[in-house]
Amino acid sequence: MNLKELADAxxxxxxxxxxxxxxxxxxxxxxxxxxxxxxxxxxxRPSTGARNLATGRSMAMRHIVPLSARHDMMNVIFSExxxxxxxxxxxxxxxxxxxxxxxxxxxxxxxxxxxRGSVDGFMIHGxxxxxxxxxxxxxxxxxxxxxxxxxxxxVPYAWLDVNNRRAIxxxxxxxxxxxxxxxxxxxxxxxxxxxxRRREGYLTALASAGITADDAxxxxxxxxxxxxxxxxxxxLGLSNPPTAFVASAILxxxxxxxxxxxxKLEVGRDISVICYDDKVSTLPNGDTAEPxxxxxxxxxRDAGRRCAEILIDCINNPHLPLRQxxxxxxxxLGGSTAVxxxxxxx
Amino acid sequence: MNLKELADAxxxxxxxxxxxxxxxxxxxxxxxxxxxxxxxxxxxRPSTGARNLATGRSMAMRHIVPLSARHDMMNVIFSExxxxxxxxxxxxxxxxxxxxxxxxxxxxxxxxxxxRGSVDGFMIHGxxxxxxxxxxxxxxxxxxxxxxxxxxxxVPYAWLDVNNRRAIxxxxxxxxxxxxxxxxxxxxxxxxxxxxRRREGYLTALASAGITADDAxxxxxxxxxxxxxxxxxxxLGLSNPPTAFVASAILxxxxxxxxxxxxKLEVGRDISVICYDDKVSTLPNGDTAEPxxxxxxxxxRDAGRRCAEILIDCINNPHLPLRQxxxxxxxxLGGSTAVxxxxxxx
DNA sequence: CAAGGTCCTCAAAGCGCTTTGGGAAACAAC
DNA sequence: GTTGTTTCCCAAAGCGCTTTGAGGACCTTG
Numbered sequence: 001m002n003l004k005e006l007a008d009a010x011x012x013x014x015x016x017x018x019x020x021x022x023x024x025x026x027x028x029x030x031x032x033x034x035x036x037x038x039x040x041x042x043x044x045r046p047s048t049g050a051r052n053l054a055t056g057r058s059m060a061m062r063h064i065v066p067l068s069a070r071h072d073m074m075n076v077i078f079s080e081x082x083x084x085x086x087x088x089x090x091x092x093x094x095x096x097x098x099x100x101x102x103x104x105x106x107x108x109x110x111x112x113x114x115x116r117g118s119v120d121g122f123m124i125h126g127x128x129x130x131x132x133x134x135x136x137x138x139x140x141x142x143x144x145x146x147x148x149x150x151x152x153x154x155v156p157y158a159w160l161d162v163n164n165r166r167a168i169x170x171x172x173x174x175x176x177x178x179x180x181x182x183x184x185x186x187x188x189x190x191x192x193x194x195x196x197r198r199r200e201g202y203l204t205a206l207a208s209a210g211i212t213a214d215d216a217x218x219x220x221x222x223x224x225x226x227x228x229x230x231x232x233x234x235x236l237g238l239s240n241p242p243t244a245f246v247a248s249a250i251l252x253x254x255x256x257x258x259x260x261x262x263x264k265l266e267v268g269r270d271i272s273v274i275c276y277d278d279k280v281s282t283l284p285n286g287d288t289a290e291p292x293x294x295x296x297x298x299x300x301r302d303a304g305r306r307c308a309e310i311l312i313d314c315i316n317n318p319h320l321p322l323r324q325x326x327x328x329x330x331x332x333l334g335g336s337t338a339v340x341x342x343x344x345x346x
Numbered sequence: 347m348n349l350k351e352l353a354d355a356x357x358x359x360x361x362x363x364x365x366x367x368x369x370x371x372x373x374x375x376x377x378x379x380x381x382x383x384x385x386x387x388x389x390x391r392p393s394t395g396a397r398n399l400a401t402g403r404s405m406a407m408r409h410i411v412p413l414s415a416r417h418d419m420m421n422v423i424f425s426e427x428x429x430x431x432x433x434x435x436x437x438x439x440x441x442x443x444x445x446x447x448x449x450x451x452x453x454x455x456x457x458x459x460x461x462r463g464s465v466d467g468f469m470i471h472g473x474x475x476x477x478x479x480x481x482x483x484x485x486x487x488x489x490x491x492x493x494x495x496x497x498x499x500x501v502p503y504a505w506l507d508v509n510n511r512r513a514i515x516x517x518x519x520x521x522x523x524x525x526x527x528x529x530x531x532x533x534x535x536x537x538x539x540x541x542x543r544r545r546e547g548y549l550t551a552l553a554s555a556g557i558t559a560d561d562a563x564x565x566x567x568x569x570x571x572x573x574x575x576x577x578x579x580x581x582l583g584l585s586n587p588p589t590a591f592v593a594s595a596i597l598x599x600x601x602x603x604x605x606x607x608x609x610k611l612e613v614g615r616d617i618s619v620i621c622y623d624d625k626v627s628t629l630p631n632g633d634t635a636e637p638x639x640x641x642x643x644x645x646x647r648d649a650g651r652r653c654a655e656i657l658i659d660c661i662n663n664p665h666l667p668l669r670q671x672x673x674x675x676x677x678x679l680g681g682s683t684a685v686x687x688x689x690x691x692x
Numbered sequence: 693c694a695a696g697g698t699c700c701t702c703a704a705a706g707c708g709c710t711t712t713g714g715g716a717a718a719c720a721a722c
Numbered sequence: 723g724t725t726g727t728t729t730c731c732c733a734a735a736g737c738g739c740t741t742t743g744a745g746g747a748c749c750t751t752g
Binding site for chain 3: 358359360361362365372373374377396398399400401402463
């Protein structure tokens, strides 16, 4: 059933039917109702292809994911974030297109999508320092929103970020307040902007307390459980081991706990741990009354929802100033932190 | 840059340029090369909307996800599976469209997508017993592939499933072989087909060994860490507690371990645990030499890849018989299982 | 040289929608 | 009765591609 057939069945012109369906005022309420009824009973939907062609809009947002990101922390966070964006897209009639492309074809994929006119906007995940996608998108002149920011790219663009620096600074400062002086950092991949900022926050807190940073207590990697385990194993084996850890995600935190318990120590008594928790509901810490881990928390799903709103807003109001939002993470007390038991020997 | 402009720039007709680009044989190799070169240098891409309209194909596969599935085990598994499908789609020039819809609008979403001609095929996730989507899709006459199967729907359809029943039967039988007689089952939501089959496997193994199933040792739920924790807490508190667990995913398994350790017991010594592990790389058990948990394993990403291939095959060869593949899970020995220490008192 | 094949190319007709630029009918005002 | 104003509706022109049906140019062959 296409528009022509529907119009014929109603004894109206295509124009009138189209206008009736799209809410234009030049149609009497009587005929509009008649048209809507008929459309419903025939289960008519306008062809997306034809509509794209006629309007020049695709009603689709594209998320381009380089395949190399598969094994990053991306998996879980991605799906949370994307389901947030997807909900909002759907509410506004947009489709979400997800493209997985080899890393070396990533930039071309943006060009292609624009050239094909198959997209109204892009959502950018996991920006790095000096992210090459941002200048490209600016050049292409297509709406986009970044989840995060890119240090080094200083032209204004729309973004939503969590104050990673402040969150980790507060977390670290809290540990210092509990008497910890040797604090291990288990960070995400430091080409990622969020990880860089977290590291800065960690260093700032140490510096403010007059503690010298120690390279042996800092590590960066993939934010998996084994990463946390391996890092904690190594650090706890030092002659001058840490009494606390700041971890960049819940999975390495579980690994840290495994390493701690493997040494017959206990998290929250012998060793303190704070993690940055992306609030993913299927993981521990989800809904218990007293959280297992003290954590800096923020909701990735909410961030996804808001990013989608911003993107839609960019499209609808292209001339408004670009939105930039910095969210603060909450610092939530849980059972994994305690006053330092003993000063490590100097 | 559109086809007309490209043709004008080359001094050729649109027909010839279109044919050259799409590999038709009626074009001399000389002009084809000329056309391809020009297209590349102008960064020309055919408009997807126009092409859809002209060909009647959308070059897109759609994954419709009901919002209620958000908090199921779906999150992590979904993203693994989808990245598998996405890779293959991309290799074959298909886009992946992901729609999140409220549960009560789910079926209508399939109808809509078909009516709009916005999709060439559907991928069906997480089938339930008597899944209403399958008869609908058959009625709509559009290609689809199911990841899993639906007990109760007996018309042939394309599917790929893991032999969940056999995997859990083998796991349970293995525990029985180690001398365990009281074995707890922490299963997924039992309206889901995969969970039903796993339960059957568990019951079959018990029955074969002449062990009477005990309702107090069976639980079904969301496959989160707290689910495992709560279930294990309850069962370990029974007067006649289990000495082993079979869990349906890695997250509840972590919860079980937490409960076990909370009682000053140890997994792999006092209590044995086998889990069904969907092989998600960011979780524990990912890459260590000796796996932490004994597990039945299969790769969701590979399943995604294969499902996508099957779907594309359905589209390209609509008259071939529908493909149905049953994969066996591997049973991998890890450190979480041991001979039962003592018979529970009868 | 005419007839019959090959190659290569093209004009034009859609695909199903939106949107422009009117225009008929009904009504009100003079 | 004529002239404006509304109100409602329509024919037709695209949007950018693919594909049909033909035809010109160039070889072969007899």
